[in-house]
Amino acid sequence: MDIDTKLDTINFPPLKERILKNGICLEGGILKVDSFINHQIDPNLLKEMSIEIVKRFANSKIDKIITIEASGIAPAIMLAFFLNVNVVFVKKKKPATMDNMLTTTVYSFTKKTNYDVCVSKDFLAKGDNVLFVDDFLANGHAANGIIDLINQAQANLVGMAFLIEKSFQEGGKKLREMGIKVESLAIIDSLDNCEIKFKE
C-alpha cells in the first residue's frame, strides 16, 4: 500500500469551475452535479478529470481499476482507457450466473441500511495493483468495502481517486489516516447555507 499520506488540497480548476457554474447546493449538505457527472456526463470534462488522475498517480504501478456500479463506472472507464488497464466493477447484486465471488457489506449512509457487494475472484486476484475510483467520497463506506475486498483477494491497493470529496464528512480523513493515498479532484469543505466552499 502506498504510504504517501500527503493531503493534496489543490482543486482541479476545470472541475471546480464547473461545480461553481453548474453545481446546485441543496439543504442538508447535498451537492447536485446532475448536469455534468451524475445524470448527464460531459465527456470532455470526464477526459480532463481522468488525465488529472493519471498525473496524480504518475508514480504508481496500476494494473487494474476497480469501482462500484453505477456512479463510478464512467470515470473508471475513461481512466482505464488512458492507462490501458482493465476495469472491474463491484456489483451491488450478486448475479445468478456468478460464483467464485468475494463479498462484503457496505453501509449506506443515505438509506441507513447495509447492502452486500461482490466481485469475482477471477477479476481481483492476489498481487494485483488496484486503483479504486468513484465519483464521491463522503463517509467512505464504499471505500471501506473495497478495502475489505482487496484484502480478501490479497491484492494491493495503490490508492483511491475521487472526483468530489466532502471533507466535512469523515471518509477522507479516516482513509488518509490508514495510510492510503487519496486524491480528490475537488474538495468541498462546507455546503452550509447552500454555499459551496472549497478547501484551499
Place this chain on the structure above:
Amino acid sequence: MDIDTKLDTINFPPLKERILKNGICLEGGILKVDSFINHQIDPNLLKEMSIEIVKRFANSKIDKIITIEASGIAPAIMLAFFLNVNVVFVKKKKPATMDNMLTTTVYSFTKKTNYDVCVSKDFLAKGDNVLFVDDFLANGHAANGIIDLINQAQANLVGMAFLIEKSFQEGGKKLREMGIKVESLAIIDSLDNCEIKFKE
C-alpha cells in the same frame, strides 16, 4: 427517425472472436461475457467497439447518447467521448433530489416484473437527435422504454446500438419493424445446447 431498416448482419470480428474465446454459454440461453463486458471491461475492446458504432452511424446526426444504468454506461461513455457529445443515463430509481422528470415503465424479463425508469427533462429535450446504446438486446423492453421517453420529450431517435443481440429473442425484429435503425456488433442466432451460433 431514421428509416434505414437494413439489417446489418455483419458481426464485428474483434467482438465475435472475443465471445468465442471468453464467452461462456449456460443453460437457458444465457451468454456470460463477464470477463470483458459485464463485470470486467477491456478498454481496448471497448474502444474498438465504440469506433465500429461510430462507423455504422457515420451518416447520422447525433447530438446525444442515451443509455440505461448500469450496464450501458461503459459503451455509452466511450462512444460519447469519440463523438464529443453528452451522455444521459436513464435512472432506475428516481433520485430524491430530482424533479422535472419524464418516467416510463420497463418490463424485466428476467425478474418478471415492471420497474420505473426516469430521465430529467433538462437533459432530454425537444429536437435532440439521440442514439440509444446498451450492452444487450434481447426482448427489447428497455429499448421500448427509451422510445417512450424520447417520444415524451419530443426528441428524435437516431437509432440504437447494441454490443450483443440475441436474435432468437424478438427485440431486434420488432424494433427494425418499427423502422428504427438497429445496429448490433454481434448477433447471436442460437445458444442451443450451449453452443454459440452467430448470424451469418
